[in-house]
Amino acid sequence: MTIKEIARLAGVSPAMVSRYFNNGYVSEEKRELIAKVVKETGYKPSVQARNLRRGKANLIGVVVPRISSESVARMTSGIEEAIRTRGYQMLLANTENNADIELDYLALFERYPVDGIVLVGTMETPRHRKFIKETKTPFVIIGQRMEGASCIYHDDRGAARELGRKIAEHRPECVAYIGVTPEDRAVGVERRDGLFEGLAEGGSPVRDDLIRDGAFSTEKAHEEAKALLDAHPEIDCICCATDIMAAGAIEAANEVLGYGNDVIVSGFGDNHLVQSITGGIPTVHLGYRTSGRQGAEMLISQVENPGGMASMVELGYRVANI
Amino acid sequence: MTIKEIARLAGVSPAMVSRYFNNGYVSEEKRELIAKVVKETGYKPSVQARNLRRGKANLIGVVVPRISSESVARMTSGIEEAIRTRGYQMLLANTENNADIELDYLALFERYPVDGIVLVGTMETPRHRKFIKETKTPFVIIGQRMEGASCIYHDDRGAARELGRKIAEHRPECVAYIGVTPEDRAVGVERRDGLFEGLAEGGSPVRDDLIRDGAFSTEKAHEEAKALLDAHPEIDCICCATDIMAAGAIEAANEVLGYGNDVIVSGFGDNHLVQSITGGIPTVHLGYRTSGRQGAEMLISQVENPGGMASMVELGYRVANI
């Protein structure tokens, strides 16, 4: 069923039918004629042909590191919302934290009919920088600050510093830290450094020998926390780079010291499930939905008004439960 | 940059360039000529035009109820994996559990250049049945059994029955149940009925007045469980339709009866985070990744070999931690 056949059946020109679906330069009379035929045939215009003709697909490619992470889910939800209200669709690619797959998808999207690309960022490699410099497709990165690209990110450092200060007010005497790889700058470096600063300012510095890597995993964090607590009974505070890992640390503390122990365990990111299971541990709410939404809006405005400058937006935060 | 310009620059015909990218009817000499120009210009064929010409987009539309649910994340991960290895891309739509948005997306995908549609199913309304009956687009539904459509689903009932029997072996004397709306047949009806059967067979039936709706939410389940335990101290077992809700029930039990209480709380779905935080409560592993993967494979085979029958696949399960 093509526009031509509809035109023939309705006794009008194809152009008329096209206008019927787009701008509305159609007389009432013809409109009814066409509407009737369209309803009878169930005709839908070919998006393919339209895309070709318009040189635009109203499609945004979104590349995420791990779809099963709550923070990512919240971002994509925000992206999707913004995108949908502007009449776009989302093409989602999941890389399972694999840099090669990530670059592959970025390359794929460049020649795919997407109007723009959103990258939910984790690591920054030379190949990433190369891509950013060379791509002609509108591009926004969410969650990491990256030079040369439009990006929208959270003030991980400031948030962590404030969290650290608040924790220090409780005067913990022996503070351990479970972080993640520094390859993820926002989570691995900014959160750690900010937290260390805040704790030190408040007079409760992290002890150098009590720093571990929790690898973004509840299990790994559980394991590390257990080892820490077994070896250092003096620990009375464990700060974690994510709520997910904090969940593991809490479990460890309960195992080693029993329920109702006094160890302070803090997280980051306000993971819904973790917060509701634990009844609320010290954490930072980061507005992932917002960054998703704003990132998508930024991208679409780039798509629709090309030639603008790359812009960087830093989002606020809210320290919670302490 | 079009195929014509490349042809001109390489001193060959456009058809040659097309063949260079598709079937390979090109002499070595010309191949090198073209390769050189392609590399220099960074030319990528327009997927738009190719799609129009081929009448195929290598795109699968996936409609999910809630992207931030772990089970959904696991399914989409499986779908994505299967799709990618077959050379397709995934277009993801999120409905936030809204039936209207769900139907909108289904309709959108029908006229979008997707080769097939996967629906991660929850409710089944007359409009759903209408869509299924009328759509000409290859279509697979995952997670619910639905007549007239190809579907792949889990044996929720059998799994629940076995879980119920296992729980009954611990001889609980007063069993409560927190479920969800029966509009979601698999989760709201099959799990409930199966569990009730298994418990009854084992001699530990659920007490009729101890049945509540937890609305897929940790908070709601927490609230309901707290009310139950406050009003009925004799409760020694709370079964929940999802792990997420079980997390709320555990929290409630700890609040009301203290840590280390003997109330058995069971879940369903083997939620990673819940299992690792709780140290493992009785649950059922359902292979969501597998259903995603197989559902996608089923769909693609429908796309590539049209005219087949609708098929229904039931997947197994594994009861865990009891």
Add this chain to the structure above:
DNA sequence: TTGTACGCGTTATCAG
């Protein structure tokens, strides 16, 4: 092995 010519289904332009 190579090139020519046509058509995929739309929409934009332009003349009426």
Add this chain to the structure above:
DNA sequence: CTGATAACGCGTACAA
């Protein structure tokens, strides 16, 4: 307000 016509960029008979 309406209709004819020319692209959009590519793939593929068909002829050479």
